[in-house]
Amino acid sequence: MFTGSIVALITPMNYQGNVCRKSLKKLIDYHVYSGTSAIVSVGTTGESATLSHSEHSDVILMTLDLADGRIPIIAGTGANATAEGVLLTKRLTNTGVIGCLTVTPYYNRPTQEGLYQHFKIIAESTDLPQIIYNVPSRTGCDILPKTIARLSKIKNIIGIKEATGDLSRISQIRDLVNKDFILISGDDITALDSMQLGSTGIISVTANIAAREMVTLCILAQQGKFFEARRLNQRLMLLHQTLFCETNPIPVKWAAKYLGLIIEDTLRLPMTPLTKKGQNKMIQAIIKAGLYVKKEY
Known part of the structure; x- marks a missing residue:
């Protein structure tokens, strides 16, 4: 459940900016069909920052x-x-979710001790497994390996999604934690290298539109077939990169609509639609990756 290709799912919305249940159902069916290991609902890619508190829970429950x-x-x-x-x-306890992905506090930039106390208190409020999410490029806050090691001693803090893109972090963390502590890549571009260094998989943006390909990539890595994995990853590399040509999830939402996975690529302000230049880049990346319009799922 915490290995392989896990999708950081987009939150589809209609013209009015409301969550589109029909598109969400289609996305979920697509990932079930493709063999995706798990879905992260309402993470960064799911536009958590622009959902209200009640919507946040409602989308997860939906x-x-x-x-x-x-x-x-x-x-x-x-x-x-x-x-x-x-x-x-606490709202999600006993709902059926298998765990929580909790990003480092954004904007207020806590100290390492503040980060430790933050995650400790959240973990102690629940029995749900907790995965820390470190993405300093989005939060302005970096949780360091020594702090992760302290937190790993709390029984239900089971792993970290490491999205710095710094591969040296994998060995640094691995040297400080028990072998059962889970390291998951949060960066599609470096995910294969991360898995070769010991990560169990990827929480992926690319998987939103290339689910089967990302599943295959992870299986090849798990089997130690890195030559084949690198050949596939090279085909996907332009896609990995272009999905961040504008702020995530702007490009991936547009691509999901282009490929027929969702009805609309609506975003909420301050996120704005993908520019024409970005659209042209995405089309080239989609072609190179060998993707095609999806059938009904």
Whole structure:
């Protein structure tokens, strides 16, 4: 459940900016069909920052309902206020989610001790497995390996999504934690290298539109078939890169609509639609990756 290709799922919306249940169902069916290991609902790619508190929980519960036990659901429960993180985590206890992905507090830039206390208090508020999410490029906050090692001693903090893109972090963390502590890549571009260094898989943006390809990539890496994995990854590399040609999830939402996976690529302000230049880049990346319009799922 915490290995292989895990998708950081987009949150589809209609013209009015409301969550589109029909498109969400289609996305979930697509990932079940493709063999995706699990879904992260309402993470960064799921536009957690522009959903209201009630919507945040509602989308996770809707995802659980539509998944209907066919694929595990990990809840995005990050917040920049510890009390808010506790509240959101408690709301999801006994709902069926298999764990929580909790991003480092954004904007307020806590110290390492503040980070330790933040995650400790959230973890102690629940029995749900907790995965820390480190993405300093988005949060302005970097949780360091020594702090991760301290947190790994808390029984239900089971792993980290490491999205710095710094491969040296994998060995640094691995040297400080027990062997059962899970390291998951959060960066599609370096994910294969990360898996070769010991990560168990990837929480992926690319998997939103190339689910089967990312599943295959992870299986090849798990089997130690890195020559074949690198050949596939090279075909996907332009896609990995171009999905960040503008701020995530702008490009991936546009691509999902282009490929027929969602009805609309609506975003909420301050996120704006993909530019024409970005669209042209995405089309070239989609062609190179060998993707095609998806059938109904």
